[in-house]
Amino acid sequence: MCYKHVLMKRLNVAMIGYRFMGKAHSNAWRQVGHFFDLPCEPVMKVICGRDEAGVREAARAYGWQEYATRWEEVVARKDVDLVDICTPGDTHAPVAIAAAREKKVVFCEKPLANTLPEAEAMLDAVETNGVIHMLCHNYRRAPAVALARRMIEEGRLGQIRHYRGTYLQDWLVNPDFPRVWRLEKARTGSGALGDLVSHSVDLARYLVGEITEVSGLLKTFVAERPATEGSREMAPVDVDDAALAVVRFASGAVGTIEGTRFAAGRKNFNRFEINGSKGSLAFDIENLNELEVYIEEGPDSGWRTISVTDASHPYVNGWWPPGHVLGYEHTFTHTVLDLVKAVAEQKLPSPNFADGVRNQRVLDAIERASASKEWEKV
Numbered sequence: 471m472c473y474k475h476v477l478m479k480r481l482n483v484a485m486i487g488y489r490f491m492g493k494a495h496s497n498a499w500r501q502v503g504h505f506f507d508l509p510c511e512p513v514m515k516v517i518c519g520r521d522e523a524g525v526r527e528a529a530r531a532y533g534w535q536e537y538a539t540r541w542e543e544v545v546a547r548k549d550v551d552l553v554d555i556c557t558p559g560d561t562h563a564p565v566a567i568a569a570a571r572e573k574k575v576v577f578c579e580k581p582l583a584n585t586l587p588e589a590e591a592m593l594d595a596v597e598t599n600g601v602i603h604m605l606c607h608n609y610r611r612a613p614a615v616a617l618a619r620r621m622i623e624e625g626r627l628g629q630i631r632h633y634r635g636t637y638l639q640d641w642l643v644n645p646d647f648p649r650v651w652r653l654e655k656a657r658t659g660s661g662a663l664g665d666l667v668s669h670s671v672d673l674a675r676y677l678v679g680e681i682t683e684v685s686g687l688l689k690t691f692v693a694e695r696p697a698t699e700g701s702r703e704m705a706p707v708d709v710d711d712a713a714l715a716v717v718r719f720a721s722g723a724v725g726t727i728e729g730t731r732f733a734a735g736r737k738n739f740n741r742f743e744i745n746g747s748k749g750s751l752a753f754d755i756e757n758l759n760e761l762e763v764y765i766e767e768g769p770d771s772g773w774r775t776i777s778v779t780d781a782s783h784p785y786v787n788g789w790w791p792p793g794h795v796l797g798y799e800h801t802f803t804h805t806v807l808d809l810v811k812a813v814a815e816q817k818l819p820s821p822n823f824a825d826g827v828r829n830q831r832v833l834d835a836i837e838r839a840s841a842s843k844e845w846e847k848v
């Protein structure tokens with residue numbers, strides 16, 4: 471594949487959205503060149519949001535050269551090379567498709583889109599316009615997760631039989647928590663399914679392979695909430711609060727995936743366990759620097775914990791000496807690192823929009839299975 475980007479010394483970045491992910495991505499763009507040798511220099515050119523005062527302050531606080539209030543103008547700018555989408559799901563497709571038509575590199579937050587047809591239209595746009603694209607499933611780039619992938623590729627676990635992914639949060643346990651955009655289908659597509667299960671599905675595909683068939687269950691526990699914080703006016707919740715699936719992989723492995731915002735006490739418990747014929751691996755993002763490993767070696771074998779902080783471990787050599795731990799933000803820095811390298815090498819990084827479409831097909835099948843109460847093909 472020949473991409474349409476002109477090889478450049480500087481890569482001018484435009485970012486749309488400036489809150490949670492806007493902050494995380496800004497930090498990544500700001501830090502990446504300070505810790506890794508880059509083939510070209512990312513320039514934090516322009517940040518975009520609808521509220522002028524808010525986006526002006528974000529530009530100042532995060533270190534962007536300029537700010538703007540209309541994404542349509544930003545993606546059309548001749549001096550913008552890459553568009554980084556950090557907005558809710560209802561804007562992913564329009565921004566990404568417009569950016570692709572303007573021949574920009576497109577980097578988009580997960581889940582790729584609110585619906586499968588939207589995701590397919592986004593993939594079509596980036597492919598038709600010959601632009602490089604990437605989806606931000608940053609957890610792949612925690613060093614311990616990348617090490618897990620390496621160990622599986624080396625055959626250390628033997629044949630994989632089980633994947634067990636749980637992504638548990640508790641920020642909706644209180645029924646007085648307001649109906650924010652993440653609880654509104656028109657803005658977000660789905661609830662825990664797209665928000666949390668999409669990450670677990672991405673890790674499952676990255677570590678075990680394609681999912682072919684699913685059973686599924688979606689549940690909404692609190693059907694209406696205050697329209698805004700403290701308001702007496704109520705607004706409907708039309709997305710799932712929890713999403714569960716039993717899955718079959720093309721390889722013959724089987725798995726369970728669960729995402730919920732109702733697991734009291736769990737804050738960002740994104741955990742997986744993988745069992746193979748020769749051993750097992752387990753990881754939890756709240757213990758980001760550790761990979762739990764069991765390799766079958768006779769009577770003395772047992773679980774051990776690897777501190778994934780050695781220079782030989784993925785991404786670690788850009789940072790600190792062994793034992794000087796990394797955090798959540800580094801997963802984004804590693805993601806933009808691989809994106810910048812891919813642009814310089816004119817290669818497609820992963821996960822990309824094709825992965826996003828495959829992911830969305832799994833989410834779509836889980837939704838269908840929940841409605842039909844039958845197994846559904848992906």
Ligand SMILES: NC(=O)c1ccc[n+]([C@@H]2O[C@H](COP(=O)([O-])OP(=O)(O)OC[C@H]3O[C@@H](n4cnc5c(N)ncnc54)[C@H](O)[C@@H]3O)[C@@H](O)[C@H]2O)c1
Binds near residue numbers: 490491492541556607
């Ligand atoms: N990779 C991860 O781990 C991770 C974590 C959280 C969120 N996300 C994803 O990131 C995306 C954004 O989530 P967030 O938590 O940053 O949300 P947020 O509510 O914190 O921020 C959303 C931003 O988008 C802006 N925005 C909304 N509509 C816009 C429009 N039409 N034009 C311009 N700006 C607009 C808002 O003003 C705000 O700045 C979502 O797709 C979400 O699923 C990913």
